[in-house]
Amino acid sequence: MASIKDVASRAGVSVATVSRVLNEHPAVRPETRTRVLAAVASLGYRPNAVARSLRTDQTRALGLVISDVLNPFFTELARSVEDEARALGYSVVIGNADEQPALQDHHVRTLIDRRIDGLLVSPTDGGSPMITETAREGGTPMVFVDRWIPGLDVPVVRTDGTAAVRDLVAHLHALGHRRIAVIAGPAATTTGSERVEAFRQALGEYGLPLPREYVGQGDFQAASGRRVTAGFLDLARPPEAIFATDNLMALGAMDEIRARGLRVPDDVALAAFDDIPWFLHTAPPVTAIAQPTGELGRAAVRALVDRIEGRTAHSVTLTARLVVRRSCGETGDGGETGHTDETERSSR
Template sequence: MANIKDVAERAGVSVATVSRVLNGRAPVAETRDRVLAAVAELGYRPNVVARALRTARTRTFGLVISDLRNPFFTELADAVEQEARRLGYSLIIGNAGESPGQQDDYIRTLLDRRIDGLMVSSAGTGSSMLHEAVASGTPLVLLDRALPGIAAPCVRAEGGTALRELAAHLAALGRHRPAVIVAPAGTPTGDERLEQFRAALAGHGIALPAERIAASPDLSPAGGREMMRRLLDLPGPPDAVLATDNLMALGALDEVRARGLRIPADLALVAFDDVAWFAHLDPPLTAVAQPTRELGRAAVHTLLERIEGREAPSVLLPTRLVVRRSCGEPPVH
């Protein structure tokens, strides 16, 4: 098997230069290309274990995602993986499936593998293994969901601006009986989105009473459909519904169609988290869009700051309201 000296001789550079290229720190592009060509020609494979023992680095990140079935988290994981690879890091992904126990199992496994840093989009609000990760000194970044008591920066989107735009949009359309299908009580993002939407509606003199707030048992299409059924069975059903998760929005849409109701003639429907196929529904679905790929890239760079021992503040990126036709056409003045 070829070794690093063979690569250096074939590329006409020093062993130190080969090492810098393989660690993502090539001095110039021409040198990098020459070294990588020699690596490919000789079939050289770095001894990752030996390098980790020398440098105390594995050049590996861990990412625990709350639920990979959710298109938002799928795209987020892809963005993290692409940026990590671009910077010369490998990524190990664990899917918590919205289960705190499963999440902790993955965190434990990743810590045992001596990863350089960890990113977690937490399932639930409690995790003994997150506290252990902090105590062990493993660089940690929270992604999408901030957690009380965890001393780590959080990279997430701020929904208040888009929800204020949504409240104004509904008010302009004469939708004065809104309802919300929200994540299970205690879910940080769900609680925050509910309060932001309630405050935004109040600014237009629109109330959001308790009977029009439906907390789903889980973040799933089935949960969204069950909550929409409950809302539509009210003596005074809503004329607009915001689902604070895209999978719950899908289930809510199923219930509306099963009853033969029309969107937007009978009911407006909005989702928090835009996904590509919302634009292809009939009618296309209005949604709050998060900067998903920017969140993934920001998480990687925040983690690298922590790995290098530098202070890394939390990152808050803006959302935007994507207005389509599921709430109705704005009145013409």
């Protein structure tokens, strides 16, 4: 295996010059840089990443702590984060919190110990001790993505679903649904509380009530969606439509509806927050609110790299949209619409 001394010998320069070229130091003549890089290529030299990080105080690695790797939304988010980070010259180390605050803090601590350059976090709750401490100390640049912790001076890259929820309620109302229930996510998460509040306000605009028995507490997991739906269907006056504020809870709701021999949307309509490709292939295809997940991940990486490299990082708010299919009693070819921006049919 070639060493840095071999590269210096091949290029006819000092080891220090090779080091400056590899660390992209500006004080190197273009012809010298070209000669060194040619020697690196011909010898197949690979710098020792650990040694380089000790010299430059950078690892070119970002940490990403997501709430649930099994949730398709976070899987897609992680993919876009990796793609954008790689394009900017960074690698990504991922930690899955599995919606557990203690496990989340474990990953944050481990990533900081590994000397990552910056941290992206989608918090599992409203006040994680390790995240709060890291944000207030300011030693590791951090950006919140999707979810955030109020009161911390950390840039947030998120999606505002308020307008899309209002569009969904208008859509359900136009289809004749009046008894509409919601499967809520954890109230301690910003997304959990925000989506329910947007839903409640939208119902109010149409003079529709939201009785206590039509609000079921879930945890962004499929099992909770099924459990809450069972409670709704056992009511003396069950809802005509159910809005699940997360894709996994929507799948759990669909399982419970089918297990009772009922049909979507004939017996009960179903809609979801967080569109996923699977929803296009269920029977019937699910009407859902889609987040621009790819852009969410890319924007979060750009904001974090700005912080790492000494530039001002700003919070970013993107907009969700309603994708109409056939799970709420729609007619027509809604099930034929695709998942991409070019082919999805969204409500205006």
